[in-house]
Amino acid sequence: MRVRPGAYLPADSSVNAVARARCEHLAFGKLVIGGFAGLNYHGIPYWSEVFPVIVHSPNSIGFVSSDIIRLCRSKVAYEFGKDPVFPKLAVASPAVCVIDALIQLKQGRITWWVPPIEGFEPWEVRAVQLIDAARRKCKVSWNQLADASTQRFSKTSLLKLAKQSVSGADSPQETSLRLIAGDLAPNLQLQKAVYDTPRSEIPFTFIDLTWKGLKVAVYYDGEDHYNRERRNKDFAIRKKLEDRGWQVITVTAPELAFPEQLRRRIQKAVWKAQM
Known part of the structure; x- marks a missing residue:
């Protein structure tokens, strides 16, 4: 399967962002992979299918296609x-x-579904999801983002997004949940x-979203929660929390489509917990 001039993959290969990044590397050598493909290499897997692949090249003019954005830097x-x-x-x-990635999101070149959240444009929700993931998975700091944004991305926009970001979100969907109800x-x-018990060294659960002093436990359950073994485990955790006076709320992907x-x-x- 030809994925670019001079670069081929087996016919049954998955042509994701990493595969295209490898093809760019083989075809041109002295390139630096950035954007979502680069984030995938840094341990952020959520958007590995996102196109186009962004590369930084010191030796060529800028180039844009449906698959590749080559930046002359x-x-x-x-x-x-x-x-x-x-x-x-x-x-x-x-x-x-x-x-x-933020530049591509703001320009609308790259999109994915996000729930409609009051006070946010769709690209801003995606951007906060992205920054949350980078902070949790890569420990990216505000200073690092500010330095990287120089002459590239508005620091005013970046600060607005950073103020909405936290380091504890475990997935993009949990970011959406926090923006809806946090x-x-x-x-x-x-x-x-x-x-x-107070002496236990290992927690029996990590609550996705709660508030200090309130026994309200909100969980986002993705597809990995649908198998029988995981459902049984989730039920046992829910029962244990409810026996201790917690209200447990489970949120699934379809529910995010109706944020109100x-x-x-x-x-x-x-309200009930505050009474």
Whole structure:
């Protein structure tokens, strides 16, 4: 299967962003992989199918296609060894990759479904999901993002997005859930550890979203929660929490499409816990 001039993959290959990044590396060599493909190398898997692949090149003019965006930039922080198959493939720093991706999101070049959330444009929800993931998976700091954004992305826009971001979101869907309901009470807590006893060393659960002093546990259940073994485990955790006076709310992907209804549902539990 021909994926670009001079680069081929087996016919049954998955032509995701990483595969295209490898093809660019093989075809041109001295390139630095950025954007979502770069973030995939840094351990953020959520958008590995996102196109186009963004590359930084010191030796060529800018180029844009449906598959590749080549940026003419001579100074980019990068590292080697991220690709086990091609250890000499250069990947931009996490902060540079985030700014690459934010530019594409703001321009509307790259999109994915997000729920309609009051006070946010769709691209801003995607951007907060992205920054949350980079902070949790790559420990990207505000200073690193600010440095990488110089002469590329508005620091005013970046600061607005960063103020909405947290480091504890475990998935893009959990970011959406937080933006929908996180302000229903003060002292929001994410991934709160709950233990069997004060002496227990290992928590029996991490609550996705709760508030300090309120026994309201909100979980986002993705597809990995649908198998029987996981459902049985979730039921046991729910029962244990309810026996301790917690209200447990489970949110699934279809419910995120109706944020106002979801917010009201969680609001009722918060009010009850505050009584």
